[in-house]
Amino acid sequence: MKVKVAKDVEQWLGALGEPPQQAMRRVVEIILGADERMGVEVKYWTLVFAGGGGDCCSFVQWKKKTPVSLMFNRGALLRGDFPHLEGEGPTARFMRFADVAEVNARAKELGKIAAAWCELMEAAPKAGSKTKPKPAARPKKR
DSSP, X not given: OOOOOOHHHHHHHHTOOTTHHHHHHHHHHHHHHHOTTEEEEEETTEXXXXXXXXXXXXXXXXXXXXXXXXXXXXXXXXXXXXXXOBXXXXXXXXXXXXSHHHHHHTHHHHHHHHHHHHHHHHHSOOTTOSOOOOOOOOOOOO
16 A cells, blocks of 8 residues: 655655665555554654654664664553553553564554554543543563
């Protein structure tokens, strides 16, 4: 599936070399294709995905060893079974991909995360409200 992106997003992706470019393009396609409420823009020198009224995730450390790392800034709030989300802290979660094959293998999960984010943001109290969404329960360590 080919999704249409803004010129600045296309320029940002076009400036990347390989290995990350193909994998990152595929991540963009999956997230934008998963839910019509999702969008992407160049912000903070990277691509930032947003949907349902809040920023969802962004590419981070893409010049490091693992070429494609998505940081879900408030990923701890996500509800659902997402086995490839990493992290145990109170807020952020990460999903990392070595290559486009790994992105494709996790496409369904990534799409579900995008939809879950939009649902969460639309259900969340709006600015100025004293009620905040609660983080999902952390898995118990064995």
